[in-house]
Structures are given as C-alpha cells and as structure tokens.
Amino acid sequence: MKPLALLVPDALTATAVPVQAENSWVKAFESLEVFGVPVGIFAIPAIPLVFIALYALYVGVYGERKVSAFMQDRIGPNETGKWGLLQTIADILKLIQKEDIVPIAADKPLFVLGPLIIFVGAFAAYAVLPFSSEFIGADLNVGVFYAVSIVSVEAVGILMCGWGSNNKWSLFGAVRSVAQVVSYEIPASIAILVGVMMAGSLSMQKIVMSQSGELGILHYAVFQSPVAWIAMIIYFIAALAECNRAPFDIPEAESELVSGYFTEYGGMKFAMIFLAEYASMFMTSVILSVLFLGGWNSPLPNIGGVALNDWTSGPVWGAFWIILKGFFFVIVMMWVRWTFPRFRVDQLMYLCWKVLTPIALLIFVFAAVWELYVR
C-alpha cells in the first residue's frame, strides 16, 4: 500500500520520515521520586487538570463571553482587570463562597455524586490525549476506545444529577440528555472507526504518527481518503451533541427546561458541571484533530530548502499545534452555539438515527474498501 497515492507524487513521499514518539517526558515523570515518594505519578494527571482549569478559565468562559460579545455587537467583560481578564477569577471566587445548598427533597448521595461523576468522566479521557510526541498520560494501545467509552460515564452522572435533584425539569433534562448522549455515540464511534481504520491503530500516538511527514498538512488523514472529511464533519456534529452544546443543548435548554439537569445546582457543584462541559469540548476537539487533522504534527510543509515542517516540529511545537487545533474547534463550537437556534427532541433523534448514522455506515464501508484496495 502506497501512502498518499492520490495527492502527492511518489518521489516526495519516499523521503517522508515519520517522527518517533518516545513519550520521554512521561517516562521522566514516572521515575521522578522525592524522598522515595513517587511524586511524578501524581504529577502526570495533575498537568492536564491544571491545563483544564486554565483553559476553562480563559478560553472556555472568558473566551466564550468575548466571542459571543463579538458576535452580538457587545463588548463583553471589560471591567475587572485589564480587558476584563480577571472576570472569570472573580466569578470562580463567587462560586466558591456560595452556600452549598442541597434541596430538602433531593436524594443527597446522588445529588452530591452526580457532578463529580460528570467531571471525572470528562477528565478521565484526558489520560489518552497526546499533548505532544513526548507527553501523553497513558499511551494505551486502545486509547481511542478508552476515550470513547470513558466519556459515556458522563451519562450516568447526568442521570444521577437529574434524578437526585427531585425536580421535574431536571428529570426531563436528564432523560433527554442521556438519550441524546447515548444516541450520538453511535455515529461518533463509526466516524472514529473511519479514522482508526486509516491509521491502522487504536493508539493515539500511533494514529498521530501515521499522519507525520514532510508535507505537513497533506499527510493529514482528512486528505488521505475521499470520505474522511465527511467522517470528520459527522464526528464534529456528534461531538457537539455529546457535549450538549447548541444547537443540541436541549438537555439544558434554558428557555424550555429552565436549566435542565443542573437547575438545582449552585456554587462549586455548578462550577464542576460547567467545567466538565468545557473539558469535554476540548477533549472532543483534540480527538477530532488526532484522528483527522494530524494531532501534534505541524501543518507546514517543507518547501525545498525552506524546511518549515522540520523547524516547527518537536515536542514543544507538538504541544503548541495540538492545543491550537483544539482551541480552533472549541471556538468553532462557540461560533455555532451563538448562531443557531435549538433542535427539538424528535428532530435531534431524527438527525441522529436517520441521517448521521446511515451516512456514517456508508462512509465506513467505503473507507474500508478504499483502505484495502486503493491506498
């Protein structure tokens, strides 16, 4: 099987040298010990956690407010700190100070555990996100599979929140949400399978490495097969639905269900649910970039002596590229959210089962044939 038979002449591809990921940073962390205490093992999960906190603070909340303000002809936060940069910190401080209210009729264990499970579900997937050629929490050989399945835990947390709140609106929101998340996992998984087939591996690092090359963006999976871009769009739509983002935000539909499953939540519990939403937005964006847009590979090509690709490759550059790609899709999600009205429940299910799933299946078969006989 020749790579890039469609798009690139053979002479160029022959010189392509894949970057070997060694996960050396992770290994360094693993062996890090202070007075015999394996600090490094705890540092590895702490890094994505700190990243999520910073990202949710600045790209998530602040970014969303500024993006929406820009789209709506407003200014957005501009009072607290320079350009309103401290606004989110002020909000977080307010949320921390809030009284931790549990409704008297609520099922307390479920009510308290729900947000935790939602957050853990979103956060656990960060273990397999390749932040760089040298850094990935756990380079599992079934990384993609793990990411897809651990995210489903969120549905349990949402149901716990909705049921535990003992509020009819919350229950409606939870039931809608679970139905939606479970349904949209099917087109999402099939779209992911297309990417996995093209790379020939379920390991995140291997998928990324299969898209390395001197020509940068032309090696990306999305350009390797005539149907890959459809799979990418299907995955993006399904990811919107799985993150409960507009136009699929019917579980929290503020004008219908008040706030859906987190109507009764306030303070830090609310912040956790909020954080989980932004965490899963970035997570799905990164999975999308890994599968179809080359992960931490530089998009710039080597043009003759101007070795742009070589100059912009490496562990630190890798982190830069993947975070950039992730943020790009997060911004696109915000753009979509502030543009479109909301679906209705039945329209949402129609889109999933009668449009996206059949198309995804067709693409799946086509991509399989393409991989076997053409590439």
Added chain:
Amino acid sequence: MAETLEYSPKTRLSQTGSNQYIVEKDLDTEYMTLNMGPQHPATHGVLRVELITDGEVVMKATPHMGYLHRCFEKHAEALDYQKVIPYTDRMDYLSAMNTEHAFVMAVEKLLNIEVPRRVEFMRVIVAELQRIASHQVAIATYGLDIGAFTPFLHIMRDREHILTLLEWLCGARMLYNYIWVGGVSHNFPPKFKQRVAEFVKYYKPKVDEMMALLTENELFIERTRGIGILPADVAINYGCSGPMLRGSGVKWDLRKNDPYSIYPELEFDVVVPDGKLSIIGDSLSRHLVRCYEIYESLKIIQQCIDKMPEDPNFDPHAAVPKRIKPPAGEVYARDENPRGEVGFYVIADGKGTKPFRCKARAACFVNLSVLPELAKGNLISDVVAILGSIDIVLGEVDR
C-alpha cells in the same frame, strides 16, 4: 390543586395516537403534572401554565393568570381622566403609546372634541414607532425561546434607536404619558422628523438582516413550521386579534376595517401569510406577520413624515381641555395595538371628572385563551414555541 384527566387507555389512544400495541401490552405510562412558571424563562413574565404531560407530550395546558393583577379598572374609577393615562401605559408596557391612544380616543369621543391635524400625525408616528419596537421585542424573544440568542441582541440594539427617539421626545423610554386628551404632551423637538427619517432609512436593511439571521434559518423554520396551527374559524370564535388573527389568514386590521385617526389617508397593506414558507395559522405564520408588519410600519412613518403639516407656532396643548367633565354617556373606542385590538369602554355619569366605569379589552388576554387549544398534543418544546408566537405581555393579560 392539580387538575386530573380521566385515566383510561382508550382516551389516551385517541389523544396521543399511540399504537394499539402499547395499549394491548399495557405499556402505558402515567401522566405527570408539570408546573411551567410563574418563574420560568419562557413564559414572558409571571404566567403559570399547568401542563399535564405524557412523557414529553402535552395532554392539557391550563394557563393560570393573575400574578400581575394591579386593579387597573378599579383604579381608573378613582382617578381623573388625565390621570388614568399613565395607568394605561402600564398595561401593555411594550406598546404604551398605542394603548394610550385607544384610551385617549375613548375620552375624546365622550367629550366630542376635535384634535388638531398635526397632533394626529404626531400620534400616528409615535404609535408606529412603538409598534416597531413592540414587534422587535416579540421577534427577539421568540428567537430566544427557540434558542437563538444572537438575533435577540441584534434586535435590541436597533430597538435602542427607537427608545432614544421617544426619550428625546417626551423624556421616558417605556411608559410615556405622551398622548393627552386633545393633544400630546410635547411638540416634536427641532430636527426630530429628520431623525425619524434617518432611522427609517437605517432600519430597513437591518430588518432584512434580521430576517436572514432568524426567520430564514432552516432550524428556526423546522421548529416553528406547522406547530400550533390555529384555524381561522377557531381564531375568530375565540376573539383573537392582531397578528394572531392575521396569521390565520384573516385580513382584519382595525386601521383598515375601523379606521381611526389619519389612517384612512395612508397607504399600507394588511399583512397575511401567503402560505409559501409557512402553513397558514402556524407559529411561523404569526412570526412572519410580525416581521412584515415592521416594513408596513416603516412605510406609514415615511408617509406621515412627508405629509405632516408644518406649523412653527404649533401648540400641542391648544385643544387640551382644562377640566375634563364629560356629559353622561358611554363609549367604546378601540385601536390596533401590536398585539391586537385594545378597546376601552368608558361610562361617564356626567357628575364628576372621573370615569364611572372603565373596562379594558386586552388583546393578550383574549389571545392567550387559545393556548390550551394549541398546546394540546404537542411537545413541551412546542409549548414554548407556541407561547412565544402568541406574544403575550402579562401586564396586559392581568391588568
């Protein structure tokens, strides 16, 4: 107390259209009573709708109102005629000018006074500006109900221009007390007419933009098309008026059918849906009627500006009576509010300066009464879409 529905598989079968299998195998679900409001983001105020639902399907919707009842009619009996006008502002606070106009017309009929021609033009200009502002809120909040947040703020940005104009005119942004018996409170400031003309010129392309952003959005159409169809005969039987009635294809507009003020001299169309984009009578039709009425109002304002008589020494208080003491009699005056027909039935006993009785016919109150009819058998999300398309202002519903 929660209302109950008779629980039997047969009625459920006919109501939900669920298939025979579900009934035979006893896979029935139970009804759930869901309280929508008075604190709910989509009820446009303090309306409480009691929904009896089967899953997401609404079996029965009962609006409960009165949370904003402020005894308008009783207050009116204790106040001089002039002092009632600010109270009428507070009924439909989004179209205060139009409501004032209706009440003032009733009192003028009682007194039998002639209003200067220029005053009539001024009244129509502010009333039509107010109609645009009111429709803007209706359209914007309707988008909000459907889940589109951005059009809301774009429309509010443009509404600000109207509010600024009216503030410049009489000092208030919402509750004006501008139209007085026999006149208006203030003359147009210098250059006011030019500013209004500028606004008309500025706003026309913005309406197109708003239509492209919201009304022509595929998702928006999917959500509103064919939802809550109100047939013309039902609309007439319930006494609906305004965009509710016109949305059902009935060409009824008091500005044409029972002309008042200077409307007979002006050229404009009564908007009814053509049934191309929407199914006649559905939520989308009502929304479209509001959108196109903005164009008609802009047309009317432009004509008024062109035709309005100029008078440098004009006194807007010239025909205002010093003391309003109408002879005994009763009168009903009505006008076309943005939300439909608003009428005031005023009885004067001939002895004092206060009305003996003042009854207000509120458009929203009548329009809202159709809700149970429309909501039945729809999803909860559709109830929001239907309620938004009725466009109620609770201040007027409860008075």
